[in-house]
Amino acid sequence: MTVVVDDSRVILVGDRDTKPVVDAxxxxxxxxxxxxxxxxxxxxxxxxxxxxxxxxxxxxxLLSPKQVAFESIRRIVSxxxxxxxxxxxSATATQCAQIQQQAQQHGVRIRLGGRERHEPRLKRxxxxxxxxxxGEPVYARCVAGGGTSMxxxxxxxxxxxxxxTWLLQSxxxxxxxxxxxxxxxxxxxxxxxxxxxxxxxxxxxxxxRQGALADTWLLGTGGTISSRCExxxxxxxxxxQRHVIDTNPTGSEVEWITDFIEDKRVGLQKDAGLQxxxxxxxxxxxxxxxxxxxxxxxxxxxx
Amino acid sequence: xNAPIYGVLLASFSRHSHQSSFVPLFLEHxxxxxxxxxxxxxxxxxxxxxxxxxxxxxxxxxxxxxxRALELDGVDVVSIGHEIxxxxxxxxxxxxxxxxxxxxxxLGASIDECDTAVEAVERAGVRAIVPSYAYGELVNRAEFAxxxxxxxxxxxxxxxDLLFAKGWPRPISEDQRTTPFLPAGRWKFDDIKRELxxxxxxxxxxxxRLCGATVQVxxxxxxxxxxxxxxxxxxxxxxxxxxxxxxxxxxxxxxxxGVATHPSGGVARAWLMGTQATATVEAKRPGIDSFLRPxxxxxxxxxxxxxxxxxxxxxxxxxxxxxxxxxxxxRGLDDFVRALEDDVDPAYTVRHARDNMRTLLAGxxxxxxxxxxDLAKS
Numbered sequence: 121m122t123v124v125v126d127d128s129r130v131i132l133v134g135d136r137d138t139k140p141v142v143d144a145x146x147x148x149x150x151x152x153x154x155x156x157x158x159x160x161x162x163x164x165x166x167x168x169x170x171x172x173x174x175x176x177x178x179x180x181x182l183l184s185p186k187q188v189a190f191e192s193i194r195r196i197v198s199x200x201x202x203x204x205x206x207x208x209x210s211a212t213a214t215q216c217a218q219i220q221q222q223a224q225q226h227g228v229r230i231r232l233g234g235r236e237r238h239e240p241r242l243k244r245x246x247x248x249x250x251x252x253x254x255g256e257p258v259y260a261r262c263v264a265g266g267g268t269s270m271x272x273x274x275x276x277x278x279x280x281x282x283x284x285t286w287l288l289q290s291x292x293x294x295x296x297x298x299x300x301x302x303x304x305x306x307x308x309x310x311x312x313x314x315x316x317x318x319x320x321x322x323x324x325x326x327x328x329r330q331g332a333l334a335d336t337w338l339l340g341t342g343g344t345i346s347s348r349c350e351x352x353x354x355x356x357x358x359x360x361q362r363h364v365i366d367t368n369p370t371g372s373e374v375e376w377i378t379d380f381i382e383d384k385r386v387g388l389q390k391d392a393g394l395q396x397x398x399x400x401x402x403x404x405x406x407x408x409x410x411x412x413x414x415x416x417x418x419x420x421x422x423x
Numbered sequence: 424x425n426a427p428i429y430g431v432l433l434a435s436f437s438r439h440s441h442q443s444s445f446v447p448l449f450l451e452h453x454x455x456x457x458x459x460x461x462x463x464x465x466x467x468x469x470x471x472x473x474x475x476x477x478x479x480x481x482x483x484x485x486x487x488x489x490x491r492a493l494e495l496d497g498v499d500v501v502s503i504g505h506e507i508x509x510x511x512x513x514x515x516x517x518x519x520x521x522x523x524x525x526x527x528x529x530l531g532a533s534i535d536e537c538d539t540a541v542e543a544v545e546r547a548g549v550r551a552i553v554p555s556y557a558y559g560e561l562v563n564r565a566e567f568a569x570x571x572x573x574x575x576x577x578x579x580x581x582x583x584d585l586l587f588a589k590g591w592p593r594p595i596s597e598d599q600r601t602t603p604f605l606p607a608g609r610w611k612f613d614d615i616k617r618e619l620x621x622x623x624x625x626x627x628x629x630x631x632r633l634c635g636a637t638v639q640v641x642x643x644x645x646x647x648x649x650x651x652x653x654x655x656x657x658x659x660x661x662x663x664x665x666x667x668x669x670x671x672x673x674x675x676x677x678x679x680x681g682v683a684t685h686p687s688g689g690v691a692r693a694w695l696m697g698t699q700a701t702a703t704v705e706a707k708r709p710g711i712d713s714f715l716r717p718x719x720x721x722x723x724x725x726x727x728x729x730x731x732x733x734x735x736x737x738x739x740x741x742x743x744x745x746x747x748x749x750x751x752x753x754r755g756l757d758d759f760v761r762a763l764e765d766d767v768d769p770a771y772t773v774r775h776a777r778d779n780m781r782t783l784l785a786g787x788x789x790x791x792x793x794x795x796x797d798l799a800k801s
Contacts, residue, residue: 298672
């Protein structure tokens with residue numbers, strides 16, 4: 121008997137840091153279950169295994185790197201469930217090949233990263249940047265949160281790099297990473313990038329959860345295009361203090377998930393870290409290694 | 424008791440200096456009096472005329488020969504606004520004559536010259552300030568954010584984007600690009616400034632105020648806005664990444680990127696990464712947004728033909744900072760006068776300026792070598 125899996129039955133896997141995103145997704149689209157964080161808007165499961173047993177999930181969406189291990193992805197794939205993962209996985213080339221083979225056997229799809237191409241502000245910047253008036257790209261400054269753990273900072277750095285290369289329409293040729301921390305959960309990582317079209321990028325992962333801060337600034341010979349974190353927020357003036365309401369807590373996730381379910385490939389490129397591309401995974405794994413080294417030695421390290 | 428009045432000798436109005444920007448500050452300050460304008464005998468005719476015009480305008484004598492001018496009655500302070508290559512010598516002679524020093528941006532053209540200047544000032548026991556880096560709105564607001572305590576008990580990093588929206592970029596063909604990159608050392612050109620030095624010094628100054636001593640530097644400068652810079656193989660834009668002695672990571676970009684690319688003449692923004700929170704700081708905020716139709720549709724953004732890189736002119740702005748002195752030079756002058764009265768150092772001394780230059784020079788070396796430079800070992 122052939123079991124028809126409904127790809128749109130989505131399980132979200134998050135953690136405490138991604139709870140605002142999980143809640144916002146649940147408010148905007150039907151979700152079959154939630155793992156790793158609680159939500160009043162969907163059924164909660166203690167772990168991925170339980171979720172796989174209890175629901176007829178079609179897609180597992182991994183929103184936090186904490187839950188992303190080679191074994192858990194292999195388990196999801198072997199259950200015939202698609203994997204949509206917010207960032208790269210720390211797997212060897214052999215492990216990647218195994219998962220890829222398994223995915224083909226079970227007819228499931230895996231996609232890693234690519235959220236930035238669904239982020240409304242970045243999409244708009246990408247459109248504007250295509251104008252002839254922008255001229256030659258010179259520089260991108262991308263700042264985002266994510267430094268709550270080593271893996272989260274790694275995901276954030278990979279996403280910033282993907283954003284910069286997408287917006288600058290270029291390929292990195294030189295990368296230098298610096299990293300520092302305060303305690304376990306306050307990491308700060310920077311990467312300076314030289315591109316094949318002579319453009320430069322400076323990427324900063326701030327301490328704090330991803331989404332708490334997001335600044336992108338593009339500089340071309342014809343001018344600047346920028347998207348600032350404070351734009352779009354609602355400022356509420358109370359008698360004793362000012363308060364800011366973030367109006368866009370999900371940013372890109374709903375569209376990213378929907379497109380995956382519908383199997384759309386937005387601007388898909390092999391080097392963009394989407395799908396289980398072994399070369400892209402190796403490059404991202406290398407970033408993690410260099411990040412760790414920079415943190416340990418307290419010096420700037422070339423990738 | 425009346426507050427003391429300090430007499431200032433204006434040493435040169437070189438077109439590469441900000442002496443002309445200092446004049447209104449000196450004129451407005453109740454404890455400063457301009458005594459004379461002076462320069463050496465061997466300067467070019469254009470500079471000589473400029474100096475004489477300023478002296479006439481200010482109603483003070485013009486003296487040929489700095490040594491003669493240092494002997495004038497009433498000279499307490501020398502404001503150094505000469506070419507970068509002449510500054511060390513002037514600083515040393517003025518300090519040896521017991522004069523306090525107001526120095527425009529750079530002490531000299533090399534780290535050896537900067538060391539010589541620092542030694543001369545410290546040996547003479549005079550007070551010297553380099554006012555350009557520690558008193559501006561970006562520093563002021565960043566220090567305010569840090570002092571608020573909301574960022575945590577320490578910083579993990581500081582990141583600065585600071586550009587001058589000046590000049591008129593044009594397409595650059597491959598045959599207009601000179602490679603390899605021109606190393607540090609040649610600063611003076613008729614048509615360009617080295618912009619990592621010129622603009623990057625402000626970003627480094629901010630980082631100096633908030634972080635510790637720089638121990639490692641990495642820089643890049645591959646892209647150009649102006650054919651003039653590309654022809655010289657000398658940067659109009661660069662990035663710098665620094666590590667300080669506490670392991671803080673800092674980055675900056677600096678350069679000249681062309682008119683009409685920013686509502687208030689160029690981005691000046693910093694991110695402060697604290698142990699508890701991150702702050703974003705703008706130098707030109709709070710500001711007033713002014714969208715007056717005639718001003719906008721009748722504005723001419725083209726640089727003046729005799730100042731194509733806009734070294735001495737600006738462009739129309741639609742966002743006007745509330746502060747009339749975003750560079751903070753008047754705060755710097757107040758601090759300098761306080762330092763003279765109390766016989767203490769100002770907030771930004773020649774030693775700070777020397778360290779700033781050391782970081783920038785390491786950046787230039789890094790661009791040439793395409794690798795991080797370890798300052799602790801060099």
